[in-house]
Amino acid sequence: MSDHIPETDHPRALEPSVLIVNIVLAALGAIIGMQIITTLGVTPNTALIGVLVAVALSRLPGTMFAKYRSIHRQNLVQSNISCSTFAAANSLMLPIGIPYLFGMPEMIMPMLIGAAMGMLIDTAMLYWLFDSRVFPGEDAWPPGVAAAEAIHAGDEGGKRARLLVWGSVIGLIGSFFKIPMSAFGTAFIGNVWALMMLGVGFLLRGYSTSLFGMDINKLYIPHGMMIGAGIVAGIQILALLFRQKDTQEEKAVSAESRYTREDGDVRKGLTKGFILYLLAALCLALMGGIYSVMSAVQLTEWVLFAAIACILAEFIVGLSAMHAGWFPAFATSLIFLVIGIVLGFPPVALALLVGFIASGGPAFADAGYDLKAGWMLRRGHGLQYELAGRWQQVLAAVTGSIVALIMVASLSHLYFSQNLVPPVDRVFVATIKAGVDASIIQNLMIWAVPGAVIQFLGGSKRQMGIMLATGLLILNINAGLLIRVVLRKIKGPEFDTNMTIMAAGFIAGDAIYSFVDSAFRAKWK
Numbered sequence: 001m002s003d004h005i006p007e008t009d010h011p012r013a014l015e016p017s018v019l020i021v022n023i024v025l026a027a028l029g030a031i032i033g034m035q036i037i038t039t040l041g042v043t044p045n046t047a048l049i050g051v052l053v054a055v056a057l058s059r060l061p062g063t064m065f066a067k068y069r070s071i072h073r074q075n076l077v078q079s080n081i082s083c084s085t086f087a088a089a090n091s092l093m094l095p096i097g098i099p100y101l102f103g104m105p106e107m108i109m110p111m112l113i114g115a116a117m118g119m120l121i122d123t124a125m126l127y128w129l130f131d132s133r134v135f136p137g138e139d140a141w142p143p144g145v146a147a148a149e150a151i152h153a154g155d156e157g158g159k160r161a162r163l164l165v166w167g168s169v170i171g172l173i174g175s176f177f178k179i180p181m182s183a184f185g186t187a188f189i190g191n192v193w194a195l196m197m198l199g200v201g202f203l204l205r206g207y208s209t210s211l212f213g214m215d216i217n218k219l220y221i222p223h224g225m226m227i228g229a230g231i232v233a234g235i236q237i238l239a240l241l242f243r244q245k246d247t248q249e250e251k252a253v254s255a256e257s258r259y260t261r262e263d264g265d266v267r268k269g270l271t272k273g274f275i276l277y278l279l280a281a282l283c284l285a286l287m288g289g290i291y292s293v294m295s296a297v298q299l300t301e302w303v304l305f306a307a308i309a310c311i312l313a314e315f316i317v318g319l320s321a322m323h324a325g326w327f328p329a330f331a332t333s334l335i336f337l338v339i340g341i342v343l344g345f346p347p348v349a350l351a352l353l354v355g356f357i358a359s360g361g362p363a364f365a366d367a368g369y370d371l372k373a374g375w376m377l378r379r380g381h382g383l384q385y386e387l388a389g390r391w392q393q394v395l396a397a398v399t400g401s402i403v404a405l406i407m408v409a410s411l412s413h414l415y416f417s418q419n420l421v422p423p424v425d426r427v428f429v430a431t432i433k434a435g436v437d438a439s440i441i442q443n444l445m446i447w448a449v450p451g452a453v454i455q456f457l458g459g460s461k462r463q464m465g466i467m468l469a470t471g472l473l474i475l476n477i478n479a480g481l482l483i484r485v486v487l488r489k490i491k492g493p494e495f496d497t498n499m500t501i502m503a504a505g506f507i508a509g510d511a512i513y514s515f516v517d518s519a520f521r522a523k524w525k
Helices: 016-039 047-058 063-069 071-101 105-129 142-156 158-176 181-186 192-212 221-242 248-257 263-288 296-324 329-342 347-358 361-377 383-416 423-434 438-462 464-473 481-491 495-524
Strands: none
Touching: 016 047, 016 063, 016 071, 016 383, 047 063, 047 071, 047 142, 047 361, 047 495, 063 071, 071 105, 071 142, 071 347, 071 361, 071 383, 071 423, 105 263, 105 296, 105 347, 105 361, 105 383, 142 158, 142 361, 142 495, 158 495, 192 296, 192 438, 192 464, 221 263, 221 296, 221 329, 221 438, 221 464, 263 296, 263 347, 296 329, 296 347, 296 361, 296 464, 329 347, 329 361, 329 423, 329 438, 347 423, 361 383, 438 464
């Protein structure tokens, strides 16, 4: 499909009534993101908060607020605040905290510019790749489903609203008692094979010490498995895009799905993205002055590695987010940092490298959730409306990103003056200073093999290797998958429709509780 966006009646992200609200909410979201990631090290899901704000606006008197009765304007508001929160926290504040901890304040502004480039490139790439065979709109993207169901419930009321409210109440109560309700809800939405492997990974990570007498995370076993799975996943995606003939199964899927992005569009998107990453990495190297501490050959290697790592990190984070609503962004950045250390890049180059890689993945995943929500809301409106609405969501996201960039550039020094930085930055800096020993390298190489084998055997549709490694990298316990399987056997496939709405409520309740709890703890920490 062409990237040309036809004129339609879809609400515009840059119309004054939407733009003004989005700028205000983006500034608020950016402050929330900076505060929470520097004090607690996490980023709350503000997409659902954006939905609540948009629905509340639609109930206010006045012509301007009456426009927000449109579910598509609500979707633009939700996309904007969700993007600004993730952008400020994960894509910008996290990268610039690395040179600060290194005692290199002169590197903060180059890192901020480089991170902003990485963030915007990833957003563009998600736009180019979304609703293709690689990242289908019909796949799970669970937080996006939750956002869409919340908007639908606010608009339609009735049974849908009641199911969502009950689900949200259960999600709030469960979260209060420390039950992972997002995981519970995701189990009813995501791909069964992918979630099964995610659950196995969660269990192995959580009980590795009691089962095997060792902490597999400290031995870098999950990281090695993700390296192997990530490489194979990248090869599978390229093979899918460049293969001339489809299998009968893939032809049937294509006939049923009618993706809005053809394989040719994806190939062009990947090519453009790779070129942009090369240029951004080169600009970062020049602005940061790392060319002065590396030979021309090593500088070339650094630029190439940075671009390739960003693409692979994007695949890993995006596939995890799409199938399960979880993505190991911090761990993925750490994996490529360790590889960079093995390749012998100097410390200052490593600091900029890991910040650059970390800037993109969360932007890609978050934009995927938002476009999934819009995709669900626009179903039945036709292809032209879908493409126009998708472009308007990207404009809303870019608005949020620009506001987040301004807020981080203006306020980050206030956090640094109190020695407040994202906790994971201390891990990155400690890793760079300590280096890696031979045993870690050996473990990475050994455990990359089973990760690659599992990913290969599962195929590109199931992403079993990626999801198993994701579970191993995240310390949590999954729930609900067995319940889903049993209930579906009893009730039949039609049970999934109502359960999806309830599951969206579980995720929404968990997100609201996490947001309020995080904001409260961040305020008093």
